[in-house]
Amino acid sequence: MQLFRLAFKNIRGSGFRSIAIFLAVMGVAGFLLMTTIIIAGARYSLDTGLERLGADILVVPKGTEVKIESALLMGKPVDAWMPRSNLEKIAAIPGVVAASPQIYLMSMFDSPCCAVSEMFMVVYDPDTDFTIAPWLEKNLGRSLAPGEVIGGTYVFVPEGEEYITLYGYDTDLVGTLEPTGTGLDQTLFMAMDTALEMSRLSVTAALMTLNVNPDLISVIMVKVDPEVDPHRVAIDIRQNTEGMTPLESPDLFGMFRSQMNGLLWGFFAITLIVWAVTMILIGIVFSMAANERRREMAVLRAVGATRNFIFRSVLIEAALLGLGGAVMGIALASAVLYIFQDMIAGSLQMPFLFPSIPAFVSMFSAGVILAILTVTAAALIPAFRLSRQELAIAMRE
Amino acid sequence: MNKFFGITLIVIAIAIAVVPAFTDCQSQGKALTTASGKEIPMKCHWSGIAEIGVAVPLAMVGVMAVAIRRKQSLMSMGILGVALGGLAIAFPAGLIGVCQTPTMICHTVMQPTLVSLGSVAIIGSLGIILASRKVKD
Numbered sequence: 001m002q003l004f005r006l007a008f009k010n011i012r013g014s015g016f017r018s019i020a021i022f023l024a025v026m027g028v029a030g031f032l033l034m035t036t037i038i039i040a041g042a043r044y045s046l047d048t049g050l051e052r053l054g055a056d057i058l059v060v061p062k063g064t065e066v067k068i069e070s071a072l073l074m075g076k077p078v079d080a081w082m083p084r085s086n087l088e089k090i091a092a093i094p095g096v097v098a099a100s101p102q103i104y105l106m107s108m109f110d111s112p113c114c115a116v117s118e119m120f121m122v123v124y125d126p127d128t129d130f131t132i133a134p135w136l137e138k139n140l141g142r143s144l145a146p147g148e149v150i151g152g153t154y155v156f157v158p159e160g161e162e163y164i165t166l167y168g169y170d171t172d173l174v175g176t177l178e179p180t181g182t183g184l185d186q187t188l189f190m191a192m193d194t195a196l197e198m199s200r201l202s203v204t205a206a207l208m209t210l211n212v213n214p215d216l217i218s219v220i221m222v223k224v225d226p227e228v229d230p231h232r233v234a235i236d237i238r239q240n241t242e243g244m245t246p247l248e249s250p251d252l253f254g255m256f257r258s259q260m261n262g263l264l265w266g267f268f269a270i271t272l273i274v275w276a277v278t279m280i281l282i283g284i285v286f287s288m289a290a291n292e293r294r295r296e297m298a299v300l301r302a303v304g305a306t307r308n309f310i311f312r313s314v315l316i317e318a319a320l321l322g323l324g325g326a327v328m329g330i331a332l333a334s335a336v337l338y339i340f341q342d343m344i345a346g347s348l349q350m351p352f353l354f355p356s357i358p359a360f361v362s363m364f365s366a367g368v369i370l371a372i373l374t375v376t377a378a379a380l381i382p383a384f385r386l387s388r389q390e391l392a393i394a395m396r397e
Numbered sequence: 398m399n400k401f402f403g404i405t406l407i408v409i410a411i412a413i414a415v416v417p418a419f420t421d422c423q424s425q426g427k428a429l430t431t432a433s434g435k436e437i438p439m440k441c442h443w444s445g446i447a448e449i450g451v452a453v454p455l456a457m458v459g460v461m462a463v464a465i466r467r468k469q470s471l472m473s474m475g476i477l478g479v480a481l482g483g484l485a486i487a488f489p490a491g492l493i494g495v496c497q498t499p500t501m502i503c504h505t506v507m508q509p510t511l512v513s514l515g516s517v518a519i520i521g522s523l524g525i526i527l528a529s530r531k532v533k534d
Contacts, residue, residue, distance in 0.1 A: 154499050339512055343505040 003309070007317040017289055018321060021282055025325025025371055028278045030333035032271045033367045037337055037355060038344070039264045040363065045181030045353035046253055049073070052180050054131035055221035056230045058247040059090055059099075059237060065245050066255070068104075068219060073253055073351060075120045075152075075183025077106030081216045086244055090220050093236050095228035100128035101217035103195065105210065119155070120187045121166070123195040123212070130223055132189050139175055144191045150175040152185035164188075168205025169198040181345065181353030222246070260350055275374070283378035286318065290382035297386050307387040314383035315376050322375030326368045334364070398528040399471060403462030405521045406455060406478055413485050413514050414452035417445025420507035422496055441495040441503030447488045448511060455481040455518060462525050471529035478522025485515035 011018045049072065060068045064080035071078035084101060091099040103123040124132050126143050132150070136143055144150065149164070149171045156173070157163065163170035171194065179185055190198075192214065199212035222237075224230045234246040297310050337344065338354055345352035355363070418424060421441040428436040458478045465471055489495050489511045495503040 156497055159497055336513070339509040340505075342499060343509065346500070346505055 003313050003316050004320075006313045007320055010313070010317050011320060014289065017285060021285060021318075021321045021375070022325040022328075024278050024282060025322055025375055026329030026332070028271070028275045028329070029326040029367055029371045030329030032268075032275060032370075033330045033363060034333045034337055035264065035267045035271050036363055036367075037334070037360070038348070038352065039261075039268065040355045040359060041181070041341075041345075041352045042260055042264070042350050044355050044359070045351035046257065048178075048180040048353055049182035049184055049351065050249055050252060052131075052177065052182075052184050053221070053249065053252075054134070056224040056249050057222040057234055057237070058249070058252065059086070059220040059222060059241075059244050060218075060247060062243050062245050065247060069247070069253055069256070071104060071120060071183060073183050073256060074349075075154075075186040077120050078104050078218070080104060080218045082218075082243060084215050084217050086241070087217065087220055089241050090222060090237065090244075093233060093240065095225050095233040095236070096222055097225050098128065098130050098223040100130060100221045101125050102131075102219050102221060103192075103212065103216070104218040105195065105212070120183060121195075122187055122189050123192055124189060126191045129221075131221055135177065136175070144174070144194070146191070146193050146197060148172050148174045149188050149190045149194065150177060151188045152177050153179040154186040155188050167198050167202035167208070167210045169201045171198075179353060181351040183351075220244075256350075279374045279378045282318075282375055283381065286314070286379040286382040287385075290314070290386045293386065294389060298389065311383050311387035314379055314386055318379035318383075319372050319376045322372040323368065325375075326371030330364055330367045334360070399465075399525055399532070400463050402521045402524040402528060403459045403464075406459030406462060406518060406525075408459075409514050409518045409521065410452040410456035410459060413455065413511065413518070414449050416510050416514070417441070417448050417507055420510065421445045421503050422501055425502055427501075439496050439503070440493060441489070441501075441507060444489045444493040444495055444503075444511075445507070447493055448485060451481050451485045451488065455485070458522070466532065468529050468532045471532060472526055475522045475524075475526035475529060478525060479519050482515045482518030482522055485518060486512050 053072070058068070061080050061082040064078065067078045068080055070076055087099055087101050090096060102125075105121040105123060106119065126133070133143065136150070147170070151164075151173055153176055155164070155176070162172075164173055165171075166188075171188075171190065177184070177189075195210075195212045196214065199210045202208070202210040222233070224233050230248055234248050237244065237246040300310060301307075341352060341354055354360070421444070422428070422439045423442045427439065429439055430436055455478065458474050458481065461474050462471060462478075465474065484492075489503075489508040495501075495508045498504065
């Protein structure tokens with residue numbers, strides 16, 4: 001207790017030095033946590049998006065792989081088509097448990113219905129679907145009726161209206177999916193009969209016709225037998241079919257992942273270098289302070305304080321400054337990131353979802369522990385020198 | 398210490414008044430078009446106007462905190478500052494709100510900035526209340 005009281009008094013007694021160390025720790029700890037949260041948030045977003053897709057393999061028309069990936073990632077509508085007959089070929093591949101087609105459509109440009117200028121619309125087949133159906137079963141307890149749709153978190157009914165009007169057709173938004181941070185948040189899901197009715201009505205009720213041809217599909221969602229290696233099935237699809245490319249779920253967004261990792265780990269490395277330099281500077285500050293406090297510590301020794309007491313009091317002072325600076329910096333950085341997450345994700349052009357509470361708490365704790373350990377380590381040599389100084393020499397100086 | 402908090406509140410008040418002018422949808426040339434073809438400002442614009450109504454008394458609180466020396470008056474100013482900071486947050490966050498589209502600038506920039514500024518105003522005002530306890534009448 002005495003040690004803590006002495007450390008607090010030392011901190012208050014040397015205000016400028018303490019504030020400088022506090023601010024330095026606050027800045028680097030906040031910046032380190034910010035980059036860590038952005039990396040973790042982007043990964044969390046991609047993983048949640050993949051989970052939402054719910055397929056082991058996506059089979060797409062050859063040459064449209066990148067377009068489809070960016071459609072799913074950023075919600076940009078895509079024009080990709082292949083014959084529906086491909087579905088039978090895929091379903092016949094050994095190891096495929098279920099294969100369901102989806103059609104990718106887009107809303108009219110700058111339509112007042114939508115959160116974005118071009119909304120991504122996904123049409124699924126209720127008879128074979130295994131991606132949307134579990135969500136519907138869990139949340140609605142039934143499948144979608146004609147005219148009913150569900151949407152990502154960015155899809156909403158315009159204020160003062162009851163329906164979302166698409167191509168002159170009123171759709172009823174009956175559910176909103178949990179946020180993923182990816183393009184799926186601005187995606188509208190509807191059953192095939194709704195899309196066909198919308199297409200039929202668009203000829204007379206809309207400025208632009210929506211073409212939905214039931215014989216053409218955009219992708220095939222594939223579910224693989226749990227006992228079979230999905231990679232093996234993907235190879236079979238590649239070897240035994242033409243005009244189609246299988247995208248394995250873990251490899252989806254692969255190019256984006258590697259670009260993002262390169263960029264963000266670069267930031268992370270810079271932050272670590274800054275951290276190391278800051279700790280060296282803090283060590284120098286403590287060394288300078290140690291020189292100034294030689295007589296003060298000698299007096300303490302003269303009134304009975306042990307070498308160990310002096311050593312620990314300096315380390316506790318450093319640890320308290322590390323703790324305070326890290327908690328303040330990390331809390332501030334987290335608040336800024338949480339409040340401005342849409343703007344940051346938008347300006348970095350990447351999917352982002354604020355990490356889950358347990359993940360955030362562990363990052364927060366790790367940041368604080370790292371700060372305490374490194375600041376204490378920075379003060380280790382000055383503390384050792386102060387505790388080992390010769391009493392008589394220090395008193396005489 | 399009250400001078401520091403007072404000046405902080407004045408700066409925050411100016412920011413609260415100015416930020417919406419550059420970050421609402423109207424500043425980006427976006428407006429609602431009625432059936433008659435008339436263009437009217439979106440919801441976020443009215444939040445921005447209301448923020449001016451918050452910023453002016455908040456700036457006055459800041460000026461008073463710098464000038465006043467009486468403990469009770471400083472405490473009253475602090476309480477008023479907390480209420481005004483709360484209102485600065487409440488207008489874009491709920492009382493009036495911002496546009497519905499989550500990708501619009503009022504959603505991504507204006508609202509979070511005003512929430513941050515309102516929070517700082519509350520912290521500054523709490524600082525005035527705490528600092529006023531040490532003032533001797």
